[in-house]
Amino acid sequence: MKLTPLRILFGLALLGSLALEFLYEPTPPLEVWDYPFFFALTGVLGCLALAFLAKGILPPLLDRPEDYYDPPGEPDGEAES
Amino acid sequence: MLGLLPPGLILIVGALLLPLVPRAARGWAFLVPPALALWHLSGLAEGDRATWAFATYELVPLHVDALALVFAWIFALMTLLTGVYALHVKDTGQQVSAMLYAGSGLGAVFAGDLFTLVFFWEVMAVTAAYLIWARHTEDSYAAAFRYLMVHIAGGALLIGGAVWHISETGSIAFTAFEGGPAAWLILGGFAVNAAVVPLHAWIADAYPRGTVTGSVFLSAYTTKTAVYTLTRGFPGWEILLWAGGLMAIFGVVYAIFVNDIRRVLAYHIVSQVGFMVAGVGVGTAMAIDGVASHAYNNILYKGLLFMATGAVLHATGRSRMTELGGLIRGLPGVFWIYMVAALSISSAPFLAGFVSKPLTIAAIEYAELPALVLLLHLASVGTFLSVGLKLPYFTWFGDAPREPVELRPIPWNMYVAMVIGAGLNILLGVWPELLLGILPAGGSGFEPYEVKNLKKALQLLLFTAAVFFVIVAYLKPKPKIQLDTDWFYRRAAPLAWRWTVVPVEAVFRWVDDASWKLASHAARLGIDPVERLIALKGERPASNFAPGQTASTTFRVSTTTMMVFLFIAVLAAFAAFFLSG
Numbered sequence: 001m002k003l004t005p006l007r008i009l010f011g012l013a014l015l016g017s018l019a020l021e022f023l024y025e026p027t028p029p030l031e032v033w034d035y036p037f038f039f040a041l042t043g044v045l046g047c048l049a050l051a052f053l054a055k056g057i058l059p060p061l062l063d064r065p066e067d068y069y070d071p072p073g074e075p076d077g078e079a080e081s
Numbered sequence: 082m083l084g085l086l087p088p089g090l091i092l093i094v095g096a097l098l099l100p101l102v103p104r105a106a107r108g109w110a111f112l113v114p115p116a117l118a119l120w121h122l123s124g125l126a127e128g129d130r131a132t133w134a135f136a137t138y139e140l141v142p143l144h145v146d147a148l149a150l151v152f153a154w155i156f157a158l159m160t161l162l163t164g165v166y167a168l169h170v171k172d173t174g175q176q177v178s179a180m181l182y183a184g185s186g187l188g189a190v191f192a193g194d195l196f197t198l199v200f201f202w203e204v205m206a207v208t209a210a211y212l213i214w215a216r217h218t219e220d221s222y223a224a225a226f227r228y229l230m231v232h233i234a235g236g237a238l239l240i241g242g243a244v245w246h247i248s249e250t251g252s253i254a255f256t257a258f259e260g261g262p263a264a265w266l267i268l269g270g271f272a273v274n275a276a277v278v279p280l281h282a283w284i285a286d287a288y289p290r291g292t293v294t295g296s297v298f299l300s301a302y303t304t305k306t307a308v309y310t311l312t313r314g315f316p317g318w319e320i321l322l323w324a325g326g327l328m329a330i331f332g333v334v335y336a337i338f339v340n341d342i343r344r345v346l347a348y349h350i351v352s353q354v355g356f357m358v359a360g361v362g363v364g365t366a367m368a369i370d371g372v373a374s375h376a377y378n379n380i381l382y383k384g385l386l387f388m389a390t391g392a393v394l395h396a397t398g399r400s401r402m403t404e405l406g407g408l409i410r411g412l413p414g415v416f417w418i419y420m421v422a423a424l425s426i427s428s429a430p431f432l433a434g435f436v437s438k439p440l441t442i443a444a445i446e447y448a449e450l451p452a453l454v455l456l457l458h459l460a461s462v463g464t465f466l467s468v469g470l471k472l473p474y475f476t477w478f479g480d481a482p483r484e485p486v487e488l489r490p491i492p493w494n495m496y497v498a499m500v501i502g503a504g505l506n507i508l509l510g511v512w513p514e515l516l517l518g519i520l521p522a523g524g525s526g527f528e529p530y531e532v533k534n535l536k537k538a539l540q541l542l543l544f545t546a547a548v549f550f551v552i553v554a555y556l557k558p559k560p561k562i563q564l565d566t567d568w569f570y571r572r573a574a575p576l577a578w579r580w581t582v583v584p585v586e587a588v589f590r591w592v593d594d595a596s597w598k599l600a601s602h603a604a605r606l607g608i609d610p611v612e613r614l615i616a617l618k619g620e621r622p623a624s625n626f627a628p629g630q631t632a633s634t635t636f637r638v639s640t641t642t643m644m645v646f647l648f649i650a651v652l653a654a655f656a657a658f659f660l661s662g
Contacts, residue, residue, distance in 0.1 A: 014547060017539035024532040031451055033458070039537050043544030046462035051552055054337035063561040069571050070223065 085131035087142040088118045088153060089188025089201065092160065096180035100173050108168040108494075111176055115160035118187065122153055130193065138253050141193025147521040151373045152190045152309045154519070155380045156183065159301045166388055166498035167294035175215045179298045182208035186302035190309055194253040195243040198310070202239060202274075206232035209303055212295030213287050224290040227567070231273065231283040239270025258314050268315055274307035275358060277324050278331045281351045282567035285335070288350075289343035289400065293391040296343060300387045301380045304350055308357045308376050317364025325359025326456040328352060333463025335565070337471065340401050340558045342390045345472050346383065352460055353379050353426070359457065360441045363448045367525035371441030374516055374524075378433040378509065382425040385502035386468065389419035392495055393476060396488045402472070402558040407481035411488045414496065416477045421503040423473060425510065427465040428538050432510035435538060436517070436529045443527060462545050469542075470549045471556055479557075 001007070018040060026034035033039070083091070095114025102110040127150070131143035160183040170176060181204060188201035206229065214225035245263035247253050258264035276284045284304070288296050315321060332352025336345045353375070360372040392415045393408065394400045409416055425432035428439060438461070445454050509516050517524030528534075549556070606613045 010543075010547075013539075014543050017536065017543050020532060020536040020539065024536055026533070031446070031454075033454065033537075037540070039458070039540035040544045042458055043462055043541045044548050046459045047466055047545045047548040048552070050334060050337060050459070050463045050466060051548075051556060054334050055555055058334070058563075059338065059559070059561070062564045063559065064564055066560060066562050068562055070220070 083117075083121045083124075085129060085143050086121065087131065087188060087191050088121050088125075088157065089184045089186070089191065090142075091118045091121060092180050092184030092187060096177045096184060099177050099180060104171055104173075107173070107176060108164075108170065111164045111167070111180065112161060114180060115157050115164060115183070118157040119154075119161065122150070122157060125150070135196065138194070138196065140197050141254070142188070142197050143191050144193025144255075145191065147519070148309070148312060148369065148373055149190050151377055151519055151521070152305065153187060155377045156187045156190065156302065156305075159183075159380050159384055160187075160298075162498050162502060163294065163297045163301070163384065163388075165501070166297060166391075166495050168494035169492040170294055172215060174211065175292060175295060178208040178211040178215070179295065182212065182298060183302060186306045189306050193255055195247065195255050196253055198255055199236070199240055199243055202270075202306075203236050205303060205306065206236055209299055212299055213291045215295060216290060216292045218290070221290045224287045227571070228283050228287040230570075231280075235270050235273025235280075237270075238266050238273070242266030242268075242270060255310075255313065257316060264315075268311075268318070271307050271310050271314065272324070274303050275311060275354055276304055276307075276328070276351050277358065278328050278351065279566040281328070281331075282565045284350055285339070285344050285347045285565060286567050288347040288387075289341045293395050297384055297387045297391060300346070300350065300383045304354050305376050305380055308354060308361070308372065311358065311361045312369060312372055316361055316369065318362060321358050321362030322450065322453055323362075325355045325357070325362055326453050328355025328358060329457055329460035330463070331355075333460050333467055335563065336467035337463060337556070338558075339563055340403055340560060342393065342400050342402060342405070342472055342476060343387065345467055346386050346390060349426075349464065349468050350383060352464065353383065355460065356438060356441050356457060359453060360444060363444055363450070365444060365448060366522040367447060367527070368441065368444035370517075370520040370522045370525045370527070371437065371444045373520055374437035375441050377516060378425070378437040378506075381433055381502060381509070382422040382506055385422035385499060385506065386419065386426065388495065388499050388502060389415050389422065390472075392491050392499070395495070396491050397486045398489070399482075399486065401560065402475040402479075403560045404482050404484075405476045405486070406479040407477070408486070409477040411486070412477070412491075415491070415499070416473065418499045418503050419473060419477075420469075421506055423465075423469040424542075425506040427469045427542060428461060429542060430510070430530075430535055430538055431507065433506045433516075435510055435534075436513040436527075439529060439534050439537070440524070440527045444525070458541070461541055465542055465545050466549060470546060471558075474549075474553065475558055 018037065021036045033042075092114045095111075095117075099107060099110060125145050127146050129143065129145040130141060133140045133142060160180075163179070167176070167179070185201040185204035185208065189198055189205065192198040192201060210225045210229040210232070213221050213228055215221075242263045242265070243253075245266060246258070249261070249263060258267065273280045273283075288299050291299050311321065329352050332348050332350070332355060335348040336352065339345055339348060357372045357375050357379075360368040360375070390400070393405070393412065396412060396415075397405065397408070399405055421432065425434040428434045442454060442457050445457065513529050514524075517527065602613070
């Protein structure tokens with residue numbers, strides 16, 4: 001992967017968000033979301049889980065052709081706003 | 082000057098006067114009623130109340146408290162802003178129905194009794210349906226009809242519940258309900274408008290099919306009015322906690338895999354309203370603050386998202402991601418405006434959503450509902466993934482479509498409205514006290530700009546983005562539609578037609594045919610009974626008539642014969658009647 005200024009900036013932002021853990025000390029009793037890097041992990045795992053659910057599991061069950069209910073109507077945007 | 086006039090009536094009267102304004106000035110005239118309503122709102126205070134006598138009841142068309150004012154401010158402000166966005170529209174029907182729709186939403190917010198609420202509720206349903214119908218495509222006609230049918234059913238639940246409640250309690254006051262069948266019916270009516278799963282399918286069916294400007298109006302009022310009425314009528318009802326959690330996840334999952342950009346936003350309304358419904362389920366002062374602020378901000382950024390996607394539709398004539406792509410060169414301004422709204426709805430710092438969504442989640446944390454909190458965090462990931470990453474990537478970047486897009490110019494007023502909307506999102510993000518200060522509990526001491534809130538938001542957003550750019554090819558949209566709960570009534574309609582209308586029609590057709598045949602036989606019998614009797618026996622009467630002689634030549638004889646038979650029959654009937662009597 002080629003390193004571009006935008007990618008370097010994005011990487012630094014990722015590290016910066018992790019560094020914020022050291023500026024905050026949660027008060028007990030701790031909930032699961034008070035543990036370090038919980039939200040980074042939620043971002044990664046949540047994104048993967050939702051993407052897999054929406055693109056891997058559900059489409060075979062729920063995807064249908066666009067004219068499933070009716071024959072195709074007029075193209076979108078034909079009537080003026 | 083306007084005293085205790087319900088602000089909704091300003092818009093409704095304005096709507097009725099609009100057709101009288103010359104066509105060229107009507108767009109500008111549209112801005113007057115919401116501006117007047119905003120001015121009137123600034124003079125209203127908590128505790129203000131107006132009553133009107135109606136039969137033996139006392140209607141309360143104006144009941145002012147802090148919660149109503151929060152919703153009223155944003156309703157009136159959004160009407161004004163969308164009026165600017167729609168300044169170029171010359172369709173009287175759309176202008177009048179949009180104003181009536183906004184006015185009835187505002188009317189429902191100040192309704193202090195169930196009759197007034199039901200009235201405005203029903204006006205909203207009809208006028209909203211017109212905004213879908215006004216696109217004038219076969220799809221939009223059908224979707225508007227389905228919208229109307231679903232909302233008539235929801236309205237029936239509300240009316241049934243209201244009548245039951247009034248007959249039980251003798252009171253028409255719209256206050257918090259305590260339970261019982263009447264309250265459940267009313268809850269059902271509110272749930273339809275709030276798009277509570279599984280009663281939500283109308284939103285994804287109708288909103289993408291509305292007009293460009295109509296869908297901006299639609300995104301603001303129906304679901305948020307329902308959130309308001311749920312907050313007033315059902316705070317602390319536990320069922321709403323889990324209904325809200327389900328909505329939050331369900332909405333984003335669909336938003337990730339649908340193809341139409343305005344359908345993405347429609348499903349995402351289900352998710353965002355889920356946060357609010359869950360907050361209503363908690364019912365604490367802090368949760369109500371969260372609900373009110375989230376509804377307020379949601380109207381702002383969801384309206385802006387619909388404006389930006391509407392601008393794409395206006396410019397390209399397309400709304401499917403599979404037919405879009407590479408628009409960054411043609412519509413860069415719309416992209417940046419869209420991203421302000423998308424980041425705001427994703428709770429990015431220094432934007433409006435950073436204040437209201439964490440406030441709602443904090444209230445649920447305080448209520449010690451960890452499972453629900455986790456669900457809402459997961460829904461936040463889905464929000465950014467669907468609205469903040471996937472939609473803009475495949476619309477403005479990604480592969481250009483096979484058929485090149487010819488861009489129509491976007492009217493200047495659409496840009497002005499979008500820039501103002503983006504500015505308001507930034508203003509409420511950097512100056513949260515503006516909104517927190519008008520909430521019923523003054524924001525409940527919530528401090529958005531704490532390190533823990535910044536950490537939450539930045540980690541969630543940045544790591545979601547990091548994964549998205551790795552799996553972006555996997556998320557490529559497909560030219561498909563997705564089944565939802567509307568399948569039951571859209572597929573059931575032809576079946577119901579086949580099982581009810583078709584058999585009845587067949588019976589009618591059979592009776593019709595039989596009647597004609599009977600009449601035909603009777604006529605022929607009247608013309609020549611001898612011929613018919615012989616024909617019935619299977620013999621030809623040819624020997625009685627000369628070849629080529631038609632039946633008409635025997636008419637006189639047979640008529641006389643029939644008259645004699647008829648006379649004898651009538652005489653016999655009379656005789657039988659009088660003799661038996």
